[in-house]
Amino acid sequence: MGELTLGHFLTLSALLFVIGMLGVLTRKNILIIFMSIELMLNAVNVSLIAFGRYLDSIAGQIFAIFVITIAAAEAAIGLGLILVLTRRQDSVDVTSVSLLKE
Amino acid sequence: MDNPVAVALTLEDFKILIPHAIVLAVALLTLGYGAIAAPSPGRNAALTVISVFGYLGAIVAALLLTGQPRTAFSGMGALDDMAVFLIVVIAASALLTVFISAQTIPAWDMPLGEYYSLLAFSTLGGMLVASAVDLVMIFVGIELSSLSVFVLAAFAKRRRESIEGALKYFLLSSFATAILIYGMAWTYGVTGATNLNDISLRLATYQDRTAPTLLLAALLLIVGLGFKAAAVPFHMWTPDAYQGAPTPVTAFMSVAPKVTAFAAILRVLVQGLGPLREQWVPLVIVLSVLTMALGNLVAIAQRDVKRMLAYSSIAHTGYMLVGLAAFRQIGGGDESIPSVLFYNFAYAFMNIGAFGVLAWLQLHGKGTTIDDFNGLAVTAWPQAAAMAFFLFSLTGVPPLLGFYAKYFIILAAIEAGYTWLAVVVVLLSAVSAYYYLRVVAAMYFGDPAGAPTPARTRFFGVGLGAMVLSVALFGILSGPVLDLARQWYLAL
Amino acid sequence: MVDNYAIILIMILTVLGFGALLLSIGVLVRPYKPTPRKLQSYESGVPNIEPLKGRYTPRFYVIAILFVIFDIEAIFLFPWAVAFDQLGLFGLVEMVLFIVILLIGYAYAWRRGALEWV
Numbered sequence: 001m002g003e004l005t006l007g008h009f010l011t012l013s014a015l016l017f018v019i020g021m022l023g024v025l026t027r028k029n030i031l032i033i034f035m036s037i038e039l040m041l042n043a044v045n046v047s048l049i050a051f052g053r054y055l056d057s058i059a060g061q062i063f064a065i066f067v068i069t070i071a072a073a074e075a076a077i078g079l080g081l082i083l084v085l086t087r088r089q090d091s092v093d094v095t096s097v098s099l100l101k102e
Numbered sequence: 103m104d105n106p107v108a109v110a111l112t113l114e115d116f117k118i119l120i121p122h123a124i125v126l127a128v129a130l131l132t133l134g135y136g137a138i139a140a141p142s143p144g145r146n147a148a149l150t151v152i153s154v155f156g157y158l159g160a161i162v163a164a165l166l167l168t169g170q171p172r173t174a175f176s177g178m179g180a181l182d183d184m185a186v187f188l189i190v191v192i193a194a195s196a197l198l199t200v201f202i203s204a205q206t207i208p209a210w211d212m213p214l215g216e217y218y219s220l221l222a223f224s225t226l227g228g229m230l231v232a233s234a235v236d237l238v239m240i241f242v243g244i245e246l247s248s249l250s251v252f253v254l255a256a257f258a259k260r261r262r263e264s265i266e267g268a269l270k271y272f273l274l275s276s277f278a279t280a281i282l283i284y285g286m287a288w289t290y291g292v293t294g295a296t297n298l299n300d301i302s303l304r305l306a307t308y309q310d311r312t313a314p315t316l317l318l319a320a321l322l323l324i325v326g327l328g329f330k331a332a333a334v335p336f337h338m339w340t341p342d343a344y345q346g347a348p349t350p351v352t353a354f355m356s357v358a359p360k361v362t363a364f365a366a367i368l369r370v371l372v373q374g375l376g377p378l379r380e381q382w383v384p385l386v387i388v389l390s391v392l393t394m395a396l397g398n399l400v401a402i403a404q405r406d407v408k409r410m411l412a413y414s415s416i417a418h419t420g421y422m423l424v425g426l427a428a429f430r431q432i433g434g435g436d437e438s439i440p441s442v443l444f445y446n447f448a449y450a451f452m453n454i455g456a457f458g459v460l461a462w463l464q465l466h467g468k469g470t471t472i473d474d475f476n477g478l479a480v481t482a483w484p485q486a487a488a489m490a491f492f493l494f495s496l497t498g499v500p501p502l503l504g505f506y507a508k509y510f511i512i513l514a515a516i517e518a519g520y521t522w523l524a525v526v527v528v529l530l531s532a533v534s535a536y537y538y539l540r541v542v543a544a545m546y547f548g549d550p551a552g553a554p555t556p557a558r559t560r561f562f563g564v565g566l567g568a569m570v571l572s573v574a575l576f577g578i579l580s581g582p583v584l585d586l587a588r589q590w591y592l593a594l
Numbered sequence: 595m596v597d598n599y600a601i602i603l604i605m606i607l608t609v610l611g612f613g614a615l616l617l618s619i620g621v622l623v624r625p626y627k628p629t630p631r632k633l634q635s636y637e638s639g640v641p642n643i644e645p646l647k648g649r650y651t652p653r654f655y656v657i658a659i660l661f662v663i664f665d666i667e668a669i670f671l672f673p674w675a676v677a678f679d680q681l682g683l684f685g686l687v688e689m690v691l692f693i694v695i696l697l698i699g700y701a702y703a704w705r706r707g708a709l710e711w712v
Contacts, residue, residue, distance in 0.1 A: 010291075017284060018609050024277050033273055040280035044287050051291035059296045060287075063238050065669055067283060070245045072666035074276055076659045077252055081272055083655050084256065085265045130698055137705045314598045321602065 009050035016043035030085075034078050041071045115174035118181035120167065121160040121189055122229050125196075128156030129222035136215010146214050150204045150561070153218045157197035157225070164189045168586070177297050178236045183589035187443050188232035188365045195357040195450040196225040201565020202458040203350040205558060206465050210348065212257055221354065224250035228362035231369070237286045237296040240366050244282075244330060247362045248275050251355055255347040267346020274339040275329065282326025288319035289374070298374035302432075305377040312381065320382050323370055324389070331363035333423060334392040337416050344412035349464055352408065353457030356415040357450045364422060364446055368590075372439060376432050386427045391526060394420030398530045401537050408470040410537055411456055414496065417534060418449055424527055425511045428518035437517055440587035441510035447583060448495075448507035451576070455492040455569035459485050462562060466554030475541055477550030486545045488566050493538040495573045498531050503577040510584070656708050667696055 016039055023036025045064045052060020116123075132149050139145040164186045173180040199221060207217050227247030234240045252275070256268030290296050292315050293304045305311065329336040344352045371382055397417025404410035422445050428438035460470055462485055468474040479486040495504035508531060515524040576583060674681065674689050681688075703709060 017280075018613075020280070022613055024273075030269065030273070034276075037273070037276045037280055040277070041283070044280065044284045047284065047287040047291065051287060055291070055294045057294065059238075060290065062673070063241075063287070063290065063296065065673065066238055066242055068669060069666050070242065070249075070279075072662050073245070073249055074279075076663050077249055078272055078276070079655060079659050081252065081256055081265060081269050084259050085262075085269060088262050088265065130695070133702055134698060137702050312598050314601050317598055318602055 006050055006054045009046060013043045013046040013050065016040075016046065030082055034075075034082070038071060038075065041067055114172075118167065118172060118174045118179055118233060121164040121193070122226060122233070124156055124160045124163060125193065125222050125226045125229060128153055129219050129226060131156075132215050132222060133219035136213065136219065141208075141213075146204070146208050149214050149218050150200060153200045153222065154197065156222070157193045157200065160193045160229070161190050161197070164193070173235065177299065178239055179233050180235050181233055183586055184368065184439075184443070185233035187586055187590065188361060188446070189229045191443075191447050191450050192225055192228040192232065192358055192361050192365075195354065195361065195454060196221055198451070198454045198458070198565060198569060199350055199354040199358075201568070202353060202454070202461050202562060204561050206350050206461050206562075207348070209465060209557065210258065212348065217254070217257065220250040220254050224248075224254070224354070224358060228358050228365065231362050232365045234369060235298050235373070237290065237298070237301075237370070237374075240369055241283055241286060244362060244366055245279065247359055248279075248330070251351075251359055254351045255343050255355060257351055258346075258348045261346070263342075263346040264348070265346070267343040271339045271343035274336075278326050278329030278336065281322050281329070285319050285322025285324075285326055288315060288322065292316055292319060298369055301374045302376050305375065308377075311378055316378065317381060320375055320378055321385070323375070324382060324385055327363055327367050327370065328389055331360055331367065331419050331422075332416050333389045333419050334396040334416065337393070337396070337419075340416055341409055341412045344415070345406070345409050349408065349457055349461035349470070352412075353454045353461065356411070356453050356457065360415070360419065361446045361450065364442065367426065368439065368442070371426070372429060372432065379429065379431070383427055383429070386423055387520070387523065390420050390423030390427055390523070392420075393417065393423060394526065394530045398533045398537075401534070404537070405473075406471050407475065407541060408457075408460060410472075410541075411453070411460070414534065414537070415453060417530065418445075418453070418496075420530075421445060421508060421511055421527060422449075424520075424523055425514050427523065428514040428520060430518060437510060437514040439590050440584060441507075441514040443587040443590060444510050444580070444584055445507040447587075448503040448573075448576070451569050451572045452492045452495040452502075452504050455566065455573065456489065456496065458562075458566055458569065459489040459492065462559060462566070463554065465557050465559065465562075467557075468554060472541060472544050473548075473551065475544040476548030478545040478548075480550045481552075482554055484563070485566070488570050489545065490542045491570050491573060493542055495577075497535045497538045501577050503573045503580075506577045506580045660703055660708060664696070664700070 020036045020038075020040035020043060023039065024033050027033050027036065045067055048060045048064045048067065050060075052058065052064075131152050135145070135152070136149060139148075164181075167181050168183060168186045173182075200218070203217065203221075204214075207214050224247045227243045227245070227250065230243030230246065231240050232243075234243055252268055252272045255271055256265045258264035286296075289301060292313070293301045295301050295304060305316075308316075325336065332340045344356060347355060371386075375382060394417055397413050397415075397420055401410050401413035401417065404413060422442050425438055425442035425445060428436065428441070430436050430438065463474060463478075464470065466482075475486075475489075478489070491502070495502035498505045498508040500506075508527065512524040512527055515521070515527065670692065671689070674685055678685060
């Protein structure tokens, strides 16, 4: 086994990102779509920290900290919206969210 | 630590944040006062006064700080003329939104304190993007701006469409955020910098500017920012979110986040990825043509004026992208970026104005379909005249503000050698005349369908009047505005 | 330049194709014999006695949401604490400002009754 290089981390990050992206595009449940988005954000964090380590610069880590905080704020607002929606109806299925059409 | 932090901040640094600090104060004051005081007309008036003077203060502070391009916070922020211009546009759109919200939001039983607070936070986010010269700051600003708008879009929480529209907006926008920061991560990884000026300097030294990693970064950034600016094919959230939100919120949403997105586009693509111009301009051209075509053509089919204006706002994104596509080089003295800035300025007044009349109509017991405008010229001639004014301006009829905005865009496109693109703009503007003028025709030639129910709207009228004056005067007096816009690159 | 876009395109197509391939293999190969018991949500082998819906009170979510926010904001304290020596008084003032803004949010949540445990 060779040692871990930047490429390994970037591949992991790209895979996680694509998995998250497929989740957003194919799933119907709002909560799962939302989790997929969080997965994408965390995939980016892996990239940022790997790049930061490789470039020997602190900026990558700082960026990742901001991404984490914003993801939390996003989670709070997203869950709040989902909560209000579930009070209106009993399902968190995104297909039921289609009252408005072209 | 191996690289110690050199903290060399002085009070000078904080000077560039004065406009931002004022808006932050507005956000915190309206939030706190709105929560502490019991709801009453007096409290609502006080909240409105705080907001109005706050935004005016921010605009004045930004204008007073012009002419001395300074970067601060180790190059993370700058109050160059582009920043001042965009800050003024964003703060002005918030101010105009306050005018059309002050009486509508309490009338619809929505909490005014939170409303103004979220409005101010969103404005603050946009202002941060405008004066940011660093990928991290741009990311934080964009998110502050859009997170507040998600909540505003869901503000009519008794109506299901409002929450659903907001949720769609939220999911797609967060998806776009993920793509955007992945692009930022790759930009950082390839160039080793998050500061836009450093990125630009390093890119300029690269021999091979078409490395796949670099193209991937540019592609991800364009897709992410395209989502935020509602460019086709990333516009799916726009009509639903716009239609679901309360109309004053729609007015704000159609302007401030778009200007914020354009601020980010100008900072990232022009200031940061300027050396990659040849790589991203073709993509921007494709996006602009798609956006203009779809926005205008789908708008024709809409019977609901709110939804029609949503599609028309997509079309306007397309016009702005045409100006961006004409970009050649920083400091080249061409008209491309000034035309984009001027278009954002013009768009703020005429679009908030049109949505404002719509909100006025709703406040007086009407709906938002085109039939609700029937005979408005008889039942409420000032509002009908104002609406006609805004719609003519959106179409681009001289000598109104919208005409000059389109004129500069077309000029920039021709100057850059994209005559065919200019022709597309003119043709699609002609198409847009059909759906804009249909509303005017309904107002002036339709049969009056019952007088609007009375409501207190004096303050509202002041706002509409201010917007009519701006649309009329800034077109003819476009010189000084354009001069400020032409200084955009001074600090770059 | 076109070649390099082609590389990206090939990557996107490969990823999409691979995903579609895996999903379709799964659909073709796996047996599908649903029984009412199989369709139940899995509760560690214990039979379900009531539907999952409506088991949590929404109040719980609000507390959880507030927790997530205030918990994550603490992340900014760590880099500040590490660099405290170099940042000195300036850093302290900055951090106090940050905490004050958080406290305003906290006071707002309190005032609005989001912390009441009903």
